Amino acid sequence: MKTENIERRVLEGGRVSVADALVLYQHAPTHVLGRLADSIRRRKHPTSTVTYIIDRNVNYTNVCVAKCNFCAFYREVGSADGYVLGFDEIFRKIDETIEVGGVQLLLQGGHNPDLPITWYEDLFRAVKARYPEFRLHALSPPEVVHISRMSRLSVADVIDRLIAAGLDSIPGGGAEILVDRVRRLLHCYDKATADEWLDVMRQAHQRGLRTTATMMYGTVETLEERVEHMMRLRDLQDETGGFTAFITWSYQPQHTELGGTEATGVDYLRTLALARIVLDNVDNLQASWVTQGGKVGQLSLAFGANDMGSVMIEENVVRAAGAAYCMDEIEIVRNIEDAGFVPKRRNMHYEILGDPIFREREVPRMLSLATARADGAAGEAAELRQYPARSRAGRQNRGH
Amino acid sequence: MASIEDVADKVRAGDSLSEADSHVLETCRDIISLGMLADTIRRGLHGTAVTYLRVFDLELSGVGSAVVPPAAGEVRILETPASLDAAVAAVTSAREAAGQIPLSAFCLLELSKLPEPLPVVLAALKGAGLDLLTHAPLDRLESPEQMLEAVTDAGMQLARLTIDDTPSRAWTAVCRDVAVHQRRLGSIRAFAPLSRNIDRTQPTTGYGDVKRVALSRLLAQNVSTIQVDWERYGPKLAQVALTFGADDIDSVTSVDDQSQGHRRAPLEEVRRGIAAAGFDPAERDGRFQLRG
Numbered sequence A: 001m002k003t004e005n006i007e008r009r010v011l012e013g014g015r016v017s018v019a020d021a022l023v024l025y026q027h028a029p030t031h032v033l034g035r036l037a038d039s040i041r042r043r044k045h046p047t048s049t050v051t052y053i054i055d056r057n058v059n060y061t062n063v064c065v066a067k068c069n070f071c072a073f074y075r076e077v078g079s080a081d082g083y084v085l086g087f088d089e090i091f092r093k094i095d096e097t098i099e100v101g102g103v104q105l106l107l108q109g110g111h112n113p114d115l116p117i118t119w120y121e122d123l124f125r126a127v128k129a130r131y132p133e134f135r136l137h138a139l140s141p142p143e144v145v146h147i148s149r150m151s152r153l154s155v156a157d158v159i160d161r162l163i164a165a166g167l168d169s170i171p172g173g174g175a176e177i178l179v180d181r182v183r184r185l186l187h188c189y190d191k192a193t194a195d196e197w198l199d200v201m202r203q204a205h206q207r208g209l210r211t212t213a214t215m216m217y218g219t220v221e222t223l224e225e226r227v228e229h230m231m232r233l234r235d236l237q238d239e240t241g242g243f244t245a246f247i248t249w250s251y252q253p254q255h256t257e258l259g260g261t262e263a264t265g266v267d268y269l270r271t272l273a274l275a276r277i278v279l280d281n282v283d284n285l286q287a288s289w290v291t292q293g294g295k296v297g298q299l300s301l302a303f304g305a306n307d308m309g310s311v312m313i314e315e316n317v318v319r320a321a322g323a324a325y326c327m328d329e330i331e332i333v334r335n336i337e338d339a340g341f342v343p344k345r346r347n348m349h350y351e352i353l354g355d356p357i358f359r360e361r362e363v364p365r366m367l368s369l370a371t372a373r374a375d376g377a378a379g380e381a382a383e384l385r386q387y388p389a390r391s392r393a394g395r396q397n398r399g400h
Numbered sequence B: 001m002a003s004i005e006d007v008a009d010k011v012r013a014g015d016s017l018s019e020a021d022s023h024v025l026e027t028c029r030d031i032i033s034l035g036m037l038a039d040t041i042r043r044g045l046h047g048t049a050v051t052y053l054r055v056f057d058l059e060l061s062g063v064g065s066a067v068v069p070p071a072a073g074e075v076r077i078l079e080t081p082a083s084l085d086a087a088v089a090a091v092t093s094a095r096e097a098a099g100q101i102p103l104s105a106f107c108l109l110e111l112s113k114l115p116e117p118l119p120v121v122l123a124a125l126k127g128a129g130l131d132l133l134t135h136a137p138l139d140r141l142e143s144p145e146q147m148l149e150a151v152t153d154a155g156m157q158l159a160r161l162t163i164d165d166t167p168s169r170a171w172t173a174v175c176r177d178v179a180v181h182q183r184r185l186g187s188i189r190a191f192a193p194l195s196r197n198i199d200r201t202q203p204t205t206g207y208g209d210v211k212r213v214a215l216s217r218l219l220a221q222n223v224s225t226i227q228v229d230w231e232r233y234g235p236k237l238a239q240v241a242l243t244f245g246a247d248d249i250d251s252v253t254s255v256d257d258q259s260q261g262h263r264r265a266p267l268e269e270v271r272r273g274i275a276a277a278g279f280d281p282a283e284r285d286g287r288f289q290l291r292g
C-alpha cells in the first residue's frame, strides 16, 4: 500500500489519524518511519542537543497485591523475599546519587498493603528536609490509585497530600497498554483501568505537576491497540499539556507468569518512530537502552528519540525479567557524541542543567547497575513498626 | 563537494563510486540515508531473502567423539591446531563425523603461523577433506593479497573475510580493499564487517556498527554476502543490521534448545527476527546452497 500521502502530510507538520498510523506501521519501510520520526525530532529540537538525566531508579518495595502477569519483580504479601526499604537506606541511595551528579529519585514500587499514606508522606518530608533541592519523581498512577483505595481518599486528595509532602512529578509507569481488554488479559485492569490511569495524570496536570507517559508493548495487544494507547495519550496531552516525555519499551518476558517472547529490535525502532509521528504534541521521546541495549538505544536517536533517558544507577524491575544492560554517564555521553549530537544533562522538566558532570569532576565509573539491596536481603526496616499494617502477615511481622 | 544525495543518485544508477564519494559516505552522519542506500543495493542483490546458517561447532579435543546433529548446515572447527599434523588429524576425523555436511575449519592467520608454508598447509587440509576455511581477519593479515591468493590457489573457499578489531584507518578504505581483493580473486564468499573482538569496557556503538555494515554493502558490491553473527552481536543488533545492508546470519546453533518453548528456541528466534525486519528467512548450508 502506498504511504506517500501520509508521509507528505507528516513532513508538512500535519497530524496523523488512527488509520494513517496503522497504514504507516504496517506498510512503511523501517527507514521511512525513521526518516519521518527524525524530521519531527529535528523540527522540535532544531539544535543538535541530546539530553539525559542522572537519577536513580529506586523501588521502595517489591511486595505487591496487583500480581500483573507480565511482572517478574513483585513478591506476594508475606513472601520471605519481600522487602521495604528503610528511610536510611533511601537516604544512602540519595547520597550516592548526588555523588555522581544525580538530581532526583525515580521512586516506584509494588502495591504494598502495609504502607499507609503516612509512610509516603513521612518519607517525602524526610527527603525534602535533608535534601531540599533533590527532586522526587515518584509513584506511578496505579500506585496513586492503590494509595487512594487503601486510605479511602480521593485521587485528588492523595495527590494534594503527596505534593504537600514533597512530590515533584509523577512517572508514567503502569500504563502498559491503555486499553482495558489488554489490561484484563495482563491482570492489571484491577490495579488501574485505562481511564483511571489517565485520570490520575489529568488531575496531576491540573495541579501543575508534570508527568511522563509510557507504553509497554509486545504482550497481547494488537497493533490497533498500540495505536489506541498513543491516541489516548495524545488526547490527554491536547487537553492538559502536562506530559514532558514519552518512553516506550518492549515487554521483557523472562521469569514472568505470562512468558512468551520479546519483541525485536526492529519492532522497537518502528514503534518508537511511530510514537514520534503520532505524539506530535509531546516534546521529548526517550531511548530505552535499558531494554534494548546500548546499541539499539543509541540508534533510537535516528528514529525519533531526543533523549537518552536516565543513567539509572539502580534497576530492579527489568533486570528481574532478564535484561541487564548498563550505561554510566561516560557511556551515555560517548554514545550521544558518536551519533553526532551534543550531550546535555537535564532535569525532569527537561531544563538543561549543564555539560556532562564527569567532565567537571571525577566520578566513579559504573559498570553494572545496583540493586535495591546489594546483599539481596529481604524484610522491612525497623521504623515500619510505627505504621499500621493491613495484611495479617504485615501485622504479625510488625508485632501488632 | 558532492552531497549524500549525489552519491545516492550514483548508487541507484549503478555508477562506480569515486574516492571523493567514499569520503562523503564515511563522514555522513545521516545513518538513515546510508541505511536506505545500502538496503537498495542489498535488495538488488538478494531481493527480500535473508539467509542463515546453522553451525555445529567442534572443539579440537572432541572431534573424535562428535555426533553431528542433522540440522547442522556446517560443521566448524574454530580452535587453532598446534601443528599441521594435529590440524590434518582433526579435519580427517571431523570429515568423517560431518558426512555430507560442509566442513569448515580454522583461521587463515593462525594457519599462516604454522612452520610449514601456507600453500602446503592448505593443500594438506584440502586433501584431508576440508571444504572451507572458516575465516580470515583482513586487518591482521600481513600480506592479505598473497595469503588470500593461497586459499584460491589451493582450490579452497574462504567462508568469510572478517575483521578482528576496529581498524585505525577509514572504514571506506577497508571496504575498498575488500572490493579490490575480490576483483582479483573472486573467491570471497562473504564479508563479516563487525569486529570479532569485542571490547567490553568501550564497545563499538550501534551507529558505528550499522554504518560499517551499510558502507560495506555500498563499497564492496562485488562481494555477494554481507554477514552478521547472531550470537556474537546479539539478536537485536544483528536484526537491525539486516535493514542496513546485511543479508546473511552466521552462527545459528544447530542444537535447538526448546526448553523455553518453541518460540524462544534459537532457530525460531532467528526466523522471527528476519521476518520482523521485513525479510524472508531462507536456510543455507556452509557452501551457500539453500536447504530444504
Ligand code: SF4
Pocket: A064, A065, A066, A067, A068, A071, A072, A073, A074, A109, A110, A111, A142, A188, A191
Ligand atoms: S508491575 Fe507493578 S503493580 Fe504489577 S505486579 Fe509488578 S510491581 Fe505490582
